[in-house]
Amino acid sequence: MKRAPQISFLVDGRRLHLQDGPIDLIIEASGNEADVRRAYSAAARRFTGLLDELCDELLLLRQAANPAHCALRGKVACRMHDAVRPFAADCFITPMAAVAGSVAEEILSAMTDNARLARAYVNNGGDIALHLADGEQFTVGLAERPDASGLLQTMTIRADDRTRGVATSGRHGRSFSLGIADAVTVLARTAGEADAAATIVANAVDLPGHAAIVRRPASDLQPDSDLGSLLVTRDVGELSNCEIEDALGAGAASARELLAVGLIEGAALRLQGEMIVVGPKKIESFGLRGPLRVPAAEGAIHA
Template sequence: MSASRQRLSEGRWHFQHGPMDIVIGADPLGPADQRALAEAHEHAWARFVPLLSELMDEWALLRLPVQAGHPCPLQGGVARRMWQACLPWAAQQFITPMAAVAGSVAQELIRSYERPGVARAWVNNGGDIALHLTSCQSARVGLYADLARLQAHECMQGLSLDGAFEVTHTMPVRGVATSGWRGRSFSFGIADSVTVLAATAAQADAAASIIANAVNVEHAGIVRQSAQTLRDMTDLGDLAVTVDVPHLPVAWVQQALQSGLQCARECQAEGFISGAVLVCQGQSLTLPMSSGNASVFFQDEGLALA
């Protein structure tokens, strides 16, 4: 299957190639900068076309866990970015570069828009987002608490947001990523969603995976299954991933969220993330940015913000 692109409404573009499903939006700095914007779109497309092949050329290495204290064995720029984004957690737990693949691809493409004449741009790779913001620019990012609900309705119009937040150019945030057991990727935890704000999309992607894994409890009703029985060529091998979570008592959900929040706090203290929102079965915890200039506004009255 070859790469394809389609122009969408409001000047957006849809790029698709295999598992990479990307929507890009960008604004010119002024009316005279339409050509610069068009050139940025063409540059992004030219970079996108070979990306899947580049990653598949190193697929065997990308499936191996990152090893702390060892040099990066990868050659491609995106592959190396994936590896570096996952390195901070390699000494403590199992993680492969694939934990940061979507964010790293988005980050690679946003570079096409970091040029004169482009006021702002966003690259959304299946929910993992890279941002380009010039002075006085901002981006409003929607939050869906339940990834399964989003996927079930992703082709429908009018799906209401659970929350939203704004990223301004003065904030140390240029990447937003979400992970959870009901998303496209596997998780060891039970979070419906963990949304992370970080300096880059690759860092946000890796951290979201780690924190979502930490939102966890041991409960007999939680069903886990070997990853390799669920998907061919998975990087997780025979590790058990979450496939079903029953309705849990409130105290159990809070315990899982607190475990994830502690992990998020450690990530923030190390400078890996700026903030996070953790959601599980209608309950949520927020790790605010240390500067206090970012807030998540929940719009669903049934979602309890703790």
């Protein structure tokens, strides 16, 4: 029997809120009224039972991804595995590193399969899947940290851009991080790919063995964590300018490798008030200064 998630519109009457356990989605679609209704109905249908599907394969989802073979069966679980597969041969990563982005992708796919939409997004706690018809665009905004309010900057994603996914990772996020970044925001072709890559780059922003960094085994903090006994960052003391530069430089090197092989479209890395942006000139020249957040402006993604 499928779970009964919470399904309701926000007070503006335009955005749909879907919540079930740890999954919390904000959805907005644009198009003619009938298509928008069909899209929202499709999203609600697909969302119902989705968490149970993931729980059915949770043991496998928490194991290191196999780069050569996927033993998972569920559609979202397979999306998760596909997103982390490019990294699995070189580091420890589980499909859970792409869960938020992959769920957002799946719901967006259900919407666009059932309705003709001009624009749509599914925002899963800051990991965002986008749909843009020809000639359409989204404006997204930048905040200091995932847990901070206020915008520093905005940028536009257009239909002719390859970016259709945005994700942020770091030690202030919902999941554990092996690195010390306040936030790493990644643009990629899908939300699942952005989610996985943000995890990789955020882990690379680090100063191994530094006395000002407090780490604990993930399993001490959450016994069923997919990271097991790996040390995750709990606190970062004051760092010197050179140390911040070194940590961000290590993360930027990782981001540039992913950019070079086409796994990401760009990234913004932030640590203790400093920032590095990696990407094409239109991203680097824009001056991204933090993780993507959503401004309350016409044509923007609303969080």
